[in-house]
Amino acid sequence: MNIFGVGLPEMAVIGAVALLVFGPKRLPELGRTLGKTLKGFQSASKEFEREINKAMADPEVPADAAKPIEELPPGD
Numbered sequence: 001m002n003i004f005g006v007g008l009p010e011m012a013v014i015g016a017v018a019l020l021v022f023g024p025k026r027l028p029e030l031g032r033t034l035g036k037t038l039k040g041f042q043s044a045s046k047e048f049e050r051e052i053n054k055a056m057a058d059p060e061v062p063a064d065a066a067k068p069i070e071e072l073p074p075g076d
Helices: 008-057
Strands: none
Touching: none
């Protein structure tokens, strides 16, 4: 098991340190908070990806919008 480059032994050490620092009563509360935070980030990431895909598929985008800057006519 390898999450973010952290293996099982490293996760066990992190868990033991968290248990010592926060104590057994606050640890479940911190875990729930961390889980909700990560779920919120995941949801925001999916929404951002959905909006980007929607914008890329939008047929109302002008044809010259996809051209490199060098090919665009000079502005006023």
